[in-house]
Amino acid sequence: MNEQGRQAQPGPTWRGPQHPGDPTAAKPESKQKRRWPYVAAVPLALFLGIGMGAASGEDAATATTAAEPAPTVTVTAAAEPLPAETVEVKVPGPTVTVTAKPAGPSGSIPGDGVFLVGSDIKAGTYRAANESGDCYWERLSGTSGDFDDILANDNASGPALVTIRSSDEAFSSARCGEWTRVR
Template sequence: MSYNQPPPAQPPIPGQAPFGPPPGQPWPSKPKWARKRVAIPAALVILFFGVGIGSSDSESTQKANAASKPQPTVTVTKTAEAAIGTTKKAEPQPTVTVTKTKTAKPTKKPEPKVATIPGEGTFVVGSDIKPGTYKTAGAEESVIPNCYWARLKGTSGTFKDIIANSNSEGPTTVTISSSDGAFKTNGCKTWKKVG
């Protein structure tokens, strides 16, 4: 016998039906209701098995999470009685004080606190400096002593903003009006308010 040849067929046993359909005929198919009778219970068993695994995982996860969270601690303090048979005096209850704070709204613009003007810079009238008359001792000491000042309508930096200006070496007095927008000074000693 060679390995490529099929084994010889065995004769059927008398009185018994052969296993499977007769040769040359297909297997008989089962009715649909018989297939459903097997498929539905199998699907239910798989579903319940999956739900059971899922719920046991979530329960173990919840237990693990609960175990890892710190639990609150409670401390109870009791004071010892002074002596047996003495009556305990009632302790005074704490009083509750409610404080309401109202913040006053400013009614006008805060006035500048400075009554002097530094010798260098541009200052806005009303917020940086007060209007009034200011005097300087003159120019700062340098190679070319020169004190420049200008009363301005605004701070755009154009010639249109200049109301009045001057260059001086000695003491100078300037009156800044409340209608001026700004005051510019360059190379001057500190301006002090005199009026």
């Protein structure tokens, strides 16, 4: 027993039923006292998180160095030889293009138009049948269309005869029909 006449009990003593107005009733802990575990846990959790992140992360040298890819190897298996097969194919021969030589000056003048002496017609004497009766021809020193280019001309009402010289540049004919070379 203790000095007050009570028996000593291990641990906290039982004080009987407690009522709110009982002065011997145990007072609940204040809210400030219950907050300290949270205040201590937040920095501890933060410290543990940083430590775990640093331990599991790669260092700068490892992070910047990438592993080189392994070389790719391709293996081709040899196929079994197949029996020889003969196939006949007809191939066309080479294509030959024949280009006709440009026709030189002919022995006649086909009718109406302007003809260059030496390339379209030959120099010489020509006769036109002049069936229309209204034949106009010109020997020309040029093809500019100027009045000064006319060397000789005629409005023939019957058969027409003209001598074209090799010095003439061109010959013009209208409504005369075909001209035939006489010499």
